[in-house]
Amino acid sequence: MKTQTYRILVATAGLAAFAGASGALADDYPSRPVSLIVGFAPGGPADTLARIVAKEMNADLGQPVVVENKPGAGSTIAAREVAKADPDGYTILFVTSGHAGNFSYYPNLDFEASDLTGVAGIASTxxxxxxxxxxxxxxxxxxxxxxxxxxxxxxxxxxxxxxxxxxxxxxxxxxxxxxxxxxxxxxxxxxxxxxxxxxxxxxxxxxxxxxxxxxxxxxxxxxxxTSDKRSDVLPDVPTVTESGLDNFDQILGWFGMLAPAGTDPEIIATLNGAVVSALESEAVLTQLSSQGLEPMKMDPEEFDAWLVSETDRWGGLIKSLGLSAE
Amino acid sequence: MDLFSNLALGFSVAISPMALLICLLGVSLGMVVGVLPGLGAITAIAMLLPVTYYLEPTHALIMLAGIYYGAAFGGSTASILLNLPGTPSSAITALDGYPLGQKGKAGVALLVAAMSSFFGGTVGVLLLATVAPALVKVALSFSSAEYFSVMLLGLIAAVTLAEGSPIKGLIAVAIGLLFGLVGADPQTGSVRYGFGIPQMFDGFSLVAVVMGLFGVAEVMANVGNDSGHRATHRISFREMLPSRAELRQTIKPILRGSAVGSAVGILPGTGVVVASFMAYALEKKISKTPERFGQGAIEGISAPEAANNACTQTTFIPTLAIGIPGDAVTAIMLSALILHGITPGPTVIASQPDMFWGLVVSFWIGNLILVIMNIPLVGIWVKLLSIPYRLMYPSIILFICIGVYSVNNSVFDIFVALGFGLLGLFMRMIGLSTAPLLLGFVLGPMMESHFRRALTLARGDLGVFFDRPVSAVFLLLCALFVVSWIISARRTKRKKANAG
Structure with missing residues (x-):
């Protein structure tokens, strides 16, 4: 009886060690399901898009991408969870444009923009x-x-x-x-x-x-x-600039994917590839266009640069308007 | 009138074997999550959302909607038997359902709840089928001033929910309003009473508050009291049948409850909790024997049950016809529609007639399935009472924890439920009702938004609440309510003086 318990213990420990090791290796990533944390309640536009993309990513990654909703505090609860998660590529974050302003709007966050790194752009509207x-x-x-x-x-x-x-x-x-x-x-x-x-x-x-x-x-x-070119779903609606406001810089709402800082660049590349191929699939494109969204294919570096420019733009405006949650 | 050909089309869609099966699956699941305290429609629908991607859109909606109204149907069961609401909207059913059960009339209470639900649901479906577009116009003509006045009436009515003096009701409502203040200010977005805890930035979760106040508090109040279970025996169908007098007592409340529920459902964003609470308050107010309420008045079950089921059906009117969800659950359903490439709007009825009419008919079939399924189940539910508390309560607490957690995937919410459980226990000990607190908590934030919005739109002119006729009528009703309290309070005082 005792030896049996011992054997089970050893086997479990071995498995656990193996699982731990495999989590860190980029070669066989992903070897288990990936959690995609969404900072909004089920049913909203962010959640809907996350689920569409996650479903297509399954095929490419060979592992399910599971959407988990952690709504609240302008999605900072979800962002914090991912910022503090292991950078092993199994916990990633779905963000919206609101993320760029959060670091200025919520002055007491216990994590920083640099705790998260860009994986891929998804869509803009x-x-x-x-x-x-x-x-x-x-x-x-x-x-x-x-x-x-x-x-x-x-x-x-x-x-x-x-x-x-x-x-x-x-x-x-x-x-x-x-x-x-x-x-x-x-x-x-x-x-x-x-x-x-x-x-x-x-x-x-x-x-x-x-x-x-x-x-x-x-x-x-x-x-x-507010975009530079007209929206495909509203082709008859002019842009703000066309309407005579020459000094107006375009404003886009966007959706993207982030991972904890320090995630292996190969893992990020794998995830980026899965998003990009999802954005090329017919199913996703139809869904996007029906909701007035345009695919935003970017490699991780481009998306990081986009994040920085958005954070500067909206963070600056929030500060100059004196907006603050607390 | 091509209503009949439309309904025929609907029947052809809804009674296909696959649609029937899906409907049965949806309502059964809904009823189960409705019965289990803590788990509710939001949880079940959010979990099943991915599954529906593989169904065709009509079937997906039939299933999701089935869960939704199935939960409204099942929610009353736990309220009546255990004094634990299965869903927030059935919290009110416990007020009279539980005392009836204690008198050995649980079977009657359950059957009346089922019948009232079915009737309310049918009224809602009929409205959806016949006058949906006209009702949308009514809903659109309601602006923030009207919303505010209706809700103020609801709040004043909430005071009557309390047992004993209106003062106690007022205190409970005020506590509810205070808790409703927690979270982001609706106008400026800055957080009130957040204490730096991000989980409090959006206010407390409704499910956590309800499960704490009613569920956890009930369990805590009965811990160590194992003698509490009632003698049970097999209930024959005859025993479930209400007496002729009881039947007569329920007809008008069912009608009034259906009317209140339907009206609330049409107004987007108001919600089922408000419908059932207002229907109950109305019954108590117009009753000649209001003192029977809370002691096991049959009207106290039939009105709110009819209301919450009528409301769940009419909520689909704004959802389908203008694409504006009535509540959190219909918001999820709307996204399922969009995922299937269908844009909700007034054209849905014209462009997708088979879907719309199929849904309407399927809603009614679902309600029928629920009532048929429930009659034999009543006996089984009542048997649950013979389970000793020491076995029942741990599992109830477990379900509450799962249910509360799963709404926002938040551990913090479990502690919120615990906190409100302690508050609920304390309020019981000092003789304050928790039902008015809940209505204050639900209505407070809505009223604040509408009040401030109405004032901004009117450039700060308070007259807007009196200038708009509908709003003025509701305010007048509020005033009548208050005057009637004062008169009855004076009368009691005089009686006491005379007696003394």
Whole structure:
């Protein structure tokens, strides 16, 4: 009896040692399922996209990529978990553009941007400026003109309070157009679209994926998109620059993948390859285009550089606006 | 009127063997997670979401929706038998369901709950099938001012949920409002009462609060009290049947509950908890014998059960017709639709008639399956009571922990449930009801957002709440409520004075 217990113990210890060793080796990566941590609740646009991409990555990696939702505190709970995880490539993070501003918006985080390293870009989407179906505005020019004629009278919504990309886009737009309007806070695109349809709100900022369906059904009107080129799902909607604001730098919402700093570059390359091939698959492309997303194929270095420029841009704006969670 | 041809189309989709099987699977699973305290529809749907990628979209929705309303159906079972709500929306059913069970009428209570649920569900489905587009217009005409006034009425009604004096109810509501303040300020986004703990930045999880206040507190209150289990025997079908008088007592509450539930469901973002609590408060308010509530009044089961099932069905009206989810669960379903390449909106009904009508019919079939399945199960559920507490409670706590954890995959939430369990226990000891606290907690943050939003939109003019007719009517009702308290309080005082 005793020897048997002993044997089992030895076998288990051996297995554990083997598993530990294999985790560190890049050659046979991945040898077990990979956790993709998403900082948002199931059902939202981030979660939906993460699941689409994860499913396609399975095929390429030969191991399942399992989506785990750890929502809360603007996705910093999820980011912290990955930042503190073993850099073995089995715990990776799905991020949105909000991540870039988090380090400025949440002053008391116990981890830093440099604790995470870029794996791959996934997709991007412009912000769309919308108005109600019966609104007198037919172009962005109309809106700017009306706001200039009557400063501080028009109302606008840009998602919930805080430092969401929609709120930052609104601040940027108002600044570049040199107009002022009254912000009204909403929990998200759903409730603000209800008020646009009900005619109580003058204009709003939303991600294309949040509003595209309503725009296509003519339930709300789109005035402009914040990207340099028009969105494929809204080909009739001009860009902000086309609408006459030459000094406007494009704003994109984006999704990407990060890993703990110190992860073997070969593992990162493997993951990047899996994302890139997922972004080439027909299934993913159809899903992306139906939601107004464009694939954002980048190698890890390009994505890191993109992260740095986004962090500088939005971190700077958050500080100059004096926004802070605490 | 081509309603019949539409329904015929729906039937052809919904009674295909595969659709029936999926519907059965969905509602059964929903009922199981509904019965188990802590586990709810959100957990089950989030877990099954990946599975639905492999189903065709109509089937995926049939299954997810089945889990959703199946859970609303099953939630009452644990409330009635164990005084432990299976889901947040059935917390209110425990108030009268549990006392009825203690009087040996658990079978009647369960059957009335099942019948009321079925009726409420049917009303919701009928509205979805007939007047969905018109109702969407009504919902859109509700602005923040109306939302605020309706919710204020809900909050004032919550006070009547308390046993004993309204003052105690007010205290409980106020505690609930305070806990609702925790988290990001809806206007500025800065965190209130976060204490630097990131898990508190978005406020407390509803499931953790409900399971703590009602579940953990109930278990703690009964620990060491093993004599508590009631004599059980086989329940015959005859014993489950309510008496003719009881039946008569339930008809109007079921109708009123269905109406309240349907109305709440149409307003996106309000939620099932509000529906069932408001239906209960309404019954208690208009009852000639309000003192029976909390002691095992049959109306206290039928109204909220009809309401929460009507509400789960009408929640699909904004979800499908304008693509704006009614609550967290329908938000997940919406994303399943999008994943399948279907964009929700008013055109869904025209462009995907087989899906829409198939769903409508399948909802009704699902409700029918639930009621048929439940009748033989009532006997088995009641038998659960013969399990000694010392075996039952550890497993209940385990389920609560799993359920609370799985909503946000957060260990912190388990401690939140424990904390609210202690609070619930303390409130019982000093004779405060926990139900008003819950409604304060749910409504507080919504009311704050709507109040501030309405004021911003009106450029700070408080008159907006009185200028809009619908809002004014609700405020008037609020005032009537308060006046009726004062009058009845004076009357009791005079009676006491006369007696003394």
């Amino acid at each position: 412009p912000i769309v400026i919308t108005t109600g179906p019966d609104s007198p505005f037919t172009s962005l020019g109309d809106l700017i003109e009306a706001a200039k004629a009557d400063p501080e009278t028009l109302t606008y919504a840009a998602g919930g309070g805080g430092a969401t990309l929609t709120a930052l886009s609104a601040a940027t737009f108002l600044d570049k157009a040199d107009i002022s309007a009254i912000p009204v806070s909403y929990g998200g695109s759903g409730p603000q679209n209800v008020d646009l349809m009900g005619g109580v709100l003058d204009f709003a900022f939303d991600t294309v994926s949040g509003s595209a369906a309503l725009i296509q059904n003519d339930q709300i009107k789109a005035l402009a998109v």
